[in-house]
Amino acid sequence: MIEILSLILKDGDPTWIHSVPIWERAPWCETILGAFSLPDQPRPRLLSSHLPVHIFPKAVFASKAKVIYLARNPRDVLVSFYHYSKIAQQLKDPGTPDQFLQNFLKGEVQFGSWFDHIKGWIRMQGKENFLFLTYEELQQDLHGSVQRVCEFLGWSLGEEALGSVVAHSAFGAMKANTMSNYTLLPSSLLDHSLGAFLRKGVSGDWKNHFTVAQSEAFNRVYREQMQGMPTFPWDKDLGDNVLDPEPEPETSPGSGEDSKPPHQ
Numbered sequence: 187m188i189e190i191l192s193l194i195l196k197d198g199d200p201t202w203i204h205s206v207p208i209w210e211r212a213p214w215c216e217t218i219l220g221a222f223s224l225p226d227q228p229r230p231r232l233l234s235s236h237l238p239v240h241i242f243p244k245a246v247f248a249s250k251a252k253v254i255y256l257a258r259n260p261r262d263v264l265v266s267f268y269h270y271s272k273i274a275q276q277l278k279d280p281g282t283p284d285q286f287l288q289n290f291l292k293g294e295v296q297f298g299s300w301f302d303h304i305k306g307w308i309r310m311q312g313k314e315n316f317l318f319l320t321y322e323e324l325q326q327d328l329h330g331s332v333q334r335v336c337e338f339l340g341w342s343l344g345e346e347a348l349g350s351v352v353a354h355s356a357f358g359a360m361k362a363n364t365m366s367n368y369t370l371l372p373s374s375l376l377d378h379s380l381g382a383f384l385r386k387g388v389s390g391d392w393k394n395h396f397t398v399a400q401s402e403a404f405n406r407v408y409r410e411q412m413q414g415m416p417t418f419p420w421d422k423d424l425g426d427n428v429l430d431p432e433p434e435p436e437t438s439p440g441s442g443e444d445s446k447p448p449h450q
Contacts, residue, residue, distance in 0.1 A: 187256045187319075188212040189355040189366055190332055191232055194339065198347030200354045208366045209234075215243060236297045239306040251315065252339060255307045258321035259420035260300045261392035261404060264290045266385065273380045275373075287400055291407045301411040308416070322389050322419040328352050357387030 189203060192211050196202045202211065212232035213220030224233065233251075235242060246253070264287065271280035277296060280286040286295075293299025310316040317338045324331045329352050336343055343351065353359065360366045361384045368376055368383040376383060396404070405424055 187254060187324075188232065188234060189360055190335060190351060191254075193351040193354055194332070194336060194341055194343065195230060195232070197343060198350030198354075200350065203354060204363060204365055206365060207370055208368070238298055238303045239310070252317070253310065253315060254317045254319060254335065254338070255310075256319050256321060256324075257304055257418070259389060259392070259418075259423070260408070261396065261401075261420070261423065262321075262389060263300060264404075265392050265395050267295065269381055269385060270383070273377050273383065275375055275377060283395065284400070287404065291404065301408075305412075305415065320419055325389055328356065357384070360384060361387070 188208055188211065192203050192208075193200065209220070210223070212234040213223045213227070214234045214236075215221055215224070216235055216237050220234075224231065233246075267290065268280050268283065268286050271277045271286070281289075289295050290300065293302065297303065308318060311318050317335070319331060319334070329348070332348060332351050332355070336348075361382075364370060366384075369378055373379070409424070
């Protein structure tokens, strides 16, 4: 998403993403370096974060800032997080896949519970300054997703500029861009000899890692934690035991208006 926004702000011109590291284009507010660099950023400025909503800077909610929340299948998040933990020197060793699965399900990982995180942020859905997107939507229709982001930002792009944003924000382009693939970071932060920060960029890779028992254990916790939540693209991975969707508000008789489905 940082790459997409960086390109949109430059009307599709890739010069910025090829000359400035991604962490300088969109500083992470939870890091000391990122927090102190924000005042020097030209407006409109980008800000990145993995923070749960309850500890996110409250000043943002009282401002005109726009928030884009990008969610992903938690199974793929878990696998990606596991591999990232192996190369990120500031994190403890993830242990065995089974150990990491249990820690993830209990929320005993960096930034806490995935379930609490998404349930906290999705309460903002419906506010005009909040956009909820999924990684799966980006993969299925990157062009349409970029258009949706532009509409949310009130930013108009011509077809040529839009095509440039799509081309340069594709996973392969990012993986090849040294300003975006984090290879510029020293090995004291990310040890790339142990693996790449940008690995595969696909959805459903969890199926190549989860055992049947691990999948069943994950699904049990997912059902308990996400009951009553809106339907997400990855809920199909629950098989026949899908969740009951969040009940839609009843319309008054004769109103002629149907309630909107989730995520629209």
